[in-house]
Each structure stands twice: as C-alpha cells, then as structure tokens.
Amino acid sequence: MHKRYRWAVIGTGTIARKFLSDLSRIPEAEVYAVCSRSLSRAREFGEDYGATAFYDDVLAMAEDQNVDIVYVATPHTEHFGNAITCMENGKAVLVEKPMAVNGGQARKMMECARRNNVFLMEAMWSRLFPAFRTLVKWVAMGRMGQIRNISADFGFLNTHGPEERLLNPVLGGGATLDVGPYVIWAAASLVGLPAKVQAMGRLGETGVDEHTIINLQHSMGVTSQLMCGIDGKTPQQLIITGTEGWIWVPDFWHADTLIYQPRGESDEEVLSFPYEGLGYQFQINEVMDCVSKGFTESPRVPLSMSVSIMEVMDEVRRQIGVRYAMD
Ligand SMILES: NC(=O)c1ccc[n+]([C@@H]2O[C@H](COP(=O)([O-])OP(=O)(O)OC[C@H]3O[C@@H](n4cnc5c(N)ncnc54)[C@H](OP(=O)(O)O)[C@@H]3O)[C@@H](O)[C@H]2O)c1
Numbered sequence: 323m324h325k326r327y328r329w330a331v332i333g334t335g336t337i338a339r340k341f342l343s344d345l346s347r348i349p350e351a352e353v354y355a356v357c358s359r360s361l362s363r364a365r366e367f368g369e370d371y372g373a374t375a376f377y378d379d380v381l382a383m384a385e386d387q388n389v390d391i392v393y394v395a396t397p398h399t400e401h402f403g404n405a406i407t408c409m410e411n412g413k414a415v416l417v418e419k420p421m422a423v424n425g426g427q428a429r430k431m432m433e434c435a436r437r438n439n440v441f442l443m444e445a446m447w448s449r450l451f452p453a454f455r456t457l458v459k460w461v462a463m464g465r466m467g468q469i470r471n472i473s474a475d476f477g478f479l480n481t482h483g484p485e486e487r488l489l490n491p492v493l494g495g496g497a498t499l500d501v502g503p504y505v506i507w508a509a510a511s512l513v514g515l516p517a518k519v520q521a522m523g524r525l526g527e528t529g530v531d532e533h534t535i536i537n538l539q540h541s542m543g544v545t546s547q548l549m550c551g552i553d554g555k556t557p558q559q560l561i562i563t564g565t566e567g568w569i570w571v572p573d574f575w576h577a578d579t580l581i582y583q584p585r586g587e588s589d590e591e592v593l594s595f596p597y598e599g600l601g602y603q604f605q606i607n608e609v610m611d612c613v614s615k616g617f618t619e620s621p622r623v624p625l626s627m628s629v630s631i632m633e634v635m636d637e638v639r640r641q642i643g644v645r646y647a648m649d
Pocket residue numbers: 332333334335336337338357358359360363364395396397398400418419420445447487493500
C-alpha cells in the first residue's frame with residue numbers, strides 16, 4: 323500500500339466539485355489545497371472537503387512542498403499553463419480532458435513531464451472503469467472476432483449562455499473539444515489511432531461547433547462513426563461490431579454494463595460492473611498507483627495517445643472551420 327497523497331485542485335467549478343466528492347472518500351487521498359482566481363472562493367469551496375491550504379495563485383500553490391498531486395479542473399484554455407507551472411515545480415498532474423486546446427500544446431506538456439520526470443495524465447476517466455477495461459481485453463483477445471466497426475455518440479443539451487465555456491471560443495468552446503475526447507478515446511482505445519479523419523459539423527452563432535460527426539478509418543479497414551454534440555441529448559452509447567458478434571455499451575463514458583450478442587442464435591450475455599460514487603475513483607487510484615510505482619505516465623492513458631487524439635481533433639476542427647486564438 324502506498325502513502326497518503328496530498329492533492330490540490332485548481333478551479334472550483336462543476337467538475338472540481340464532483341471529483342472531490344469521490345476523492346474525499348478515498349483513504350489514501352487527502353484533499354489538501356484549493357486554488358481559485360479568488361482566495362475567498364478557494365476557502366469557501368475547499369472547506370467543504372476538508373482542505374487546509376488555499377491559494378489564488380497557481381505558482382504559489384505549485385511551490386507548496388506539501389502538494390503531491392495537482393488536479394487541473396479549469397476551462398480547456400487554462401490546462402496548458404496550469405499543468406506546465408505545476409510540472410516545472412515537480413508536481414504530478416492530472417489534467418482534465420481535453421488535455422489542451424491543440425496538439426502543439428499537448429506535445430509540449432508531454433515533453434515538460436518527461437523533462438521534469440514527473441507524472442502527467444489526461445483525466446480520461448472513462449477508459450479506467452472496470453467495464454471498459456474488460457471491453458479492451460475482450461477486443462484484444464478476439465472475443466468478438468475481427469472488429470469491423472465502432473459507433474459512439476455523446477450529445478447533451480447545453481443550457482449555458484454564449485459567454486460560458488461551452489460556447490465561448492475564448493475558453494475553447496465547442497462540441498469537439500468538450501465531448502469529442504470521449505468518443506475518439508473510446509474508438510482509439512479499442513482499435514488504435516486512425517489513419518484517416520473525415521468530419522462535418524454545425525457551427526453556431528459564436529463560431530464553435532455545436533455538433534460534429536467524425537468518421538475515422540483505422541488499420542485493416544476498421545471504421546468508426548462518432549458523434550459529439552452540445553445541442554441535443556443523444557443515447558450516449560458505444561457499439562462494437564465484430565465478425566463473431568457485437569457489444570452494446572450503454573452510457574459508455576461511465577459504463578457499468580456490457581451487453582454481448584454473439585453471432586447466430588445464442589442469447590445475449592449481460593455483464594454488470596457496479597461501482598460506488600460517481601466513478602472518479604478509478605482514475606484517482608490509477609494516478610496514485612502510477613505515482614507510487616515511479617511511473618511518469620499511465621500505461622492505460624498514455625501521453626502519446628492524448629497528444630495524437632488532440633491532433634485528430636485539430637484535423638476535425640480544420641475540416642469544420644473552428645479555430646482558437648492559440649492555434
Ligand atoms: N471528466 C468529466 O466528467 C468532466 C466533466 C465536465 C467538465 N470536464 C472538464 O473539466 C474542465 C472544467 O469544466 P467545468 O464544467 O468544471 O467548468 P466550470 O464549471 O466553468 O469550472 C471551471 C473553473 O475553472 C476556474 N477558472 C479558471 N480560469 C477560468 C476562466 N478564465 N474562466 C472561467 N473559469 C475559470 C473557475 O474557478 P475559480 O473561479 O474558482 O477560479 C471555474 O469555476 C473542462 O476542461 C472540461 O472539459 C470534465
């Protein structure tokens with residue numbers, strides 16, 4: 323068993339709150355510090371979770387010798403600067419998805435982690451659920467035969483205004499960066515990175531995509547049809563079709579069930595993987611396990627994959643015409 327890790331979080335928004343509700347239930351993890359743009363907000367937010375150190379400056383927090391691991395929970399456009407400051411000061415970092423705004427930033431973050439010999443992982447929590455890990459094993463061992471096609475969708479209805487991060491181009495708004503990582507990570511984790519990318523999207527009044535369709539071609543002619551959207555809720559499911567059957571994964575981004583329909587007349591097989599809380603414990607434990615082993619990245623959420631997926635999203639955005647100031 324490893325030591326008790328002291329975590330710090332940057333950002334006091336929606337995901338920080340959900341993440342800390344799971345983190346605060348893990349005995350090996352301590353919610354130690356909160357960093358906000360406002361010191362009073364850091365204190366008010368952090369005290370709910372037992373934090374004892376509060377900052378309104380990322381550098382000062384990164385220099386705190388008591389901090390072991392930093393969780394970056396700010397808008398996409400802040401990920402690069404926040405993570406670099408923490409890594410340059412020797413901190414392990416878990417950075418929210420998407421890892422950055424573009425592939426160039428993500429690559430510099432990977433290089434910074436390696437140069438400083440510190441741990442860095444994109445918070446692709448979906449990859450770490452027991453159900454999804456089982457699915458990855460099944461595909462690798464050929465349980466569904468040869469995989470032919472993957473389809474995945476992640477659409478929800480945004481109710482926030484144009485100045486909020488989901489629609490605001492200054493904060494990296496748009497469906498591709500917000501929910502694109504889930505569908506692309508799902509496909510790439512199962513059948514590898516694509517050689518070919520085709521995208522079509524609907525851009526809204528703020529100039530960012532409100533939904534986008536992404537078709538990928540992987541090796542051996544395997545295809546993926548992916549959809550990400552912030553303008554309407556979709557079933558949020560993943561379907562993998564192979565020569566020996568197909569698998570349906572409802573709510574694939576926080577999966578607790580795999581439904582396998584073998585080829586022919588056999589009955590479907592339903593496997594359940596129940597979990598407690600919201601499900602962030604799997605990525606929290608992955609980070610602490612990797613750090614305790616001296617790893618600088620997770621074998622399941624490797625940095626090269628995060629960088630390549632950012633590059634796929636660069637290409638998607640190039641095709642649909644979405645650009646940000648930092649591109
Ligand atoms: N893994 C998941 O399930 C999941 C779910 C939702 C979102 N996310 C990711 O988490 C990140 C944050 O999303 P969120 O929904 O939590 O966003 P949010 O509710 O807007 O919170 C972001 C927080 O970042 C801080 N911040 C720092 N600079 C900011 C700026 N320039 N503008 C606005 N806020 C700023 C703010 O805290 P202070 O005011 O205290 O500084 C704010 O509360 C995004 O990258 C998103 O993709 C992940």
